[in-house]
Amino acid sequence: MKLRFRNRIALFTALAAAITIGLVFIVVYGVVHITAYKHLDHDIRREKEEVMINLRWVGDSILIEDLPEWEEKEHLRIEVNPTFLQIVDAGGHLLFRSSNLQQDKLLFDPHYSSETFFDSHIGARRIRQGQFPILNEHQTVIGHLSVGISQEESAIVLHNLRNTLWLAFPLVLIALFLAAGFAASRSIAPVQQLIQAASGIRETNIDARLPLPENKDEIYQLATTINELLQRVENGIIREKQFTADASHEMRTPLTAIRGTLEVLLRKQREPARYEEKIRRVIEEVDRLHGMLEQLLQLARLESDKITVRRSPVRLAVFSQAIVQKWDARLREKNMELQLQIPPEAILDTDETLLAIIVDNLLGNAIKYGHSGGHIAWIWQPENAAFIIRDDGPGISPEHLQHIFDRFYRADNSRSSAVRGAGLGLAIAKKLADLLGIRLTVSSTEGAGTDFTLNFP
Numbered sequence: 001m002k003l004r005f006r007n008r009i010a011l012f013t014a015l016a017a018a019i020t021i022g023l024v025f026i027v028v029y030g031v032v033h034i035t036a037y038k039h040l041d042h043d044i045r046r047e048k049e050e051v052m053i054n055l056r057w058v059g060d061s062i063l064i065e066d067l068p069e070w071e072e073k074e075h076l077r078i079e080v081n082p083t084f085l086q087i088v089d090a091g092g093h094l095l096f097r098s099s100n101l102q103q104d105k106l107l108f109d110p111h112y113s114s115e116t117f118f119d120s121h122i123g124a125r126r127i128r129q130g131q132f133p134i135l136n137e138h139q140t141v142i143g144h145l146s147v148g149i150s151q152e153e154s155a156i157v158l159h160n161l162r163n164t165l166w167l168a169f170p171l172v173l174i175a176l177f178l179a180a181g182f183a184a185s186r187s188i189a190p191v192q193q194l195i196q197a198a199s200g201i202r203e204t205n206i207d208a209r210l211p212l213p214e215n216k217d218e219i220y221q222l223a224t225t226i227n228e229l230l231q232r233v234e235n236g237i238i239r240e241k242q243f244t245a246d247a248s249h250e251m252r253t254p255l256t257a258i259r260g261t262l263e264v265l266l267r268k269q270r271e272p273a274r275y276e277e278k279i280r281r282v283i284e285e286v287d288r289l290h291g292m293l294e295q296l297l298q299l300a301r302l303e304s305d306k307i308t309v310r311r312s313p314v315r316l317a318v319f320s321q322a323i324v325q326k327w328d329a330r331l332r333e334k335n336m337e338l339q340l341q342i343p344p345e346a347i348l349d350t351d352e353t354l355l356a357i358i359v360d361n362l363l364g365n366a367i368k369y370g371h372s373g374g375h376i377a378w379i380w381q382p383e384n385a386a387f388i389i390r391d392d393g394p395g396i397s398p399e400h401l402q403h404i405f406d407r408f409y410r411a412d413n414s415r416s417s418a419v420r421g422a423g424l425g426l427a428i429a430k431k432l433a434d435l436l437g438i439r440l441t442v443s444s445t446e447g448a449g450t451d452f453t454l455n456f457p
């Protein structure tokens with residue numbers, strides 16, 4: 001059953017109310033019923049006492065001398081609410097019955113030896129009946145007195161009450177369902193407003209926000225949460241747009257260089273050595289484009305969480321040797337010295353391939369931006385479980401420092417300088433570090449050098 005939210009609330013409320021009202025009605029009916037019977041039994045007991053006072057007995061036999069006189073008296077009120085009397089002896093033989101019984105008899109049940117009350121009939125008439133043992137002075141039962149009175153009146157009252165309750169029950173329920181439905185629709189109206197406002201937000205007006213209600217309630221929280229989500233989506237879209245713009249811009253530079261070089265070559269015939277030199281430059285630019293595309297792919301894979309982490313124990317000394325060997329030629333070219341301070345026993349549980357990409361980027365930068373003849377140190381600090389890659393290069397100014405992990409960000413000095421790069425290396429390193437749970441931080445003093453620190457978890 002697919003009910004609307006509003007009707008669901010109304011239905012649940014009405015159901016809960018139905019159970020409560022049903023219970024209340026049952027209790028009311030029960031109380032009235034018990035009270036009515038108590039009154040009848042009370043009347044019966046009073047009649048019995050009146051009769052008992054007038055009863056005489058000798059030994060085991062009952063004398064009913066005074067009873068006719070009593071009956072005379074009783075006859076006067078017979079029409080209003082007749083009381084039926086009947087006396088039997090210990091054997092159950094009829095000794096007396098009031099004249100209003102005519103040919104009928106009150107039900108006598110020999111099983112009851114103490115006083116008892118029950119419902120019975122005289123013809124079609126419903127009566128309440130009391131049966132009382134008659135005791136002589138030795139406390140032996142010498143007969144039974146039965147007193148019956150009509151319960152027609154109470155039956156009518158109870159019947160009317162039952163009918164009223166039956167009729168009132170569905171009516172009250174319908175009224176409750178409608179009232180609950182109304183209350184529910186009033187209370188979800190703000191949600192509907194939110195839905196309407198939210199469905200109007202597209203990519204073109206992603207800067208729009210949901211109106212906040214005045215009351216700081218759940219609806220307010222919902223609206224704020226959605227607004228925060230919208231802000232994140234908007235930031236993402238802005239970032240994507242910036243990324244596309246940056247990427248196209250970065251690609252255009254080498255492409256323009258390639259085109260320019262080739263055009264110059266075409267203009268007139270040249271020496272074979274000139275051709276060779278220009279073609280070499282073109283190949284360099286193509287390599288640069290290729291490298292950038294590789295980095296972009298790596299970033300895209302990282303951002304779409306398509307990279308799986310495979311951890312294993314990594315011997316840091318062996319690991320660092322392998323990486324340093326790769327940079328050996330470049331170090332020699334720049335006449336730089338790299339000092340490894342990694343004890344042979346150091347072992348880390350991490351993804352070796354991904355860690356190699358991070359360190360490669362940091363070392364590559366240190367060599368790339370470092371002065372010729374400069375020093376680089378790669379240090380393992382076991383007390384902090386940290387790698388430090390330290391250089392004595394140009395350093396990075398504070399205003400650049402906060403951006404160097406952004407995609408395509410290059411500090412001014414490197415932009416203008418002949419040092420090649422797309423500004424993607426640190427962005428990739430940072431994302432990989434996050435993936436491995438490593439904290440990558442930087443501290444730098446302009447003109448003195450830079451420290452990159454990798455804090456392992």
Ligand code: ATP
Nearest residue numbers: 365366369404410411414421422423424425426450
């Ligand atoms: P890519 O690594 O993509 O080839 P890149 O080296 O320019 O290009 P990043 O590695 O992200 O890009 O570095 C960003 C910028 O941070 C660099 O352009 C440079 O200005 C600065 N930088 C990074 N490392 C150092 C360093 N060791 N010393 C001085 N400046 C640095």
Ligand code: MG
Nearest residue numbers: 365421425426
């Ligand atoms: Mg770099």
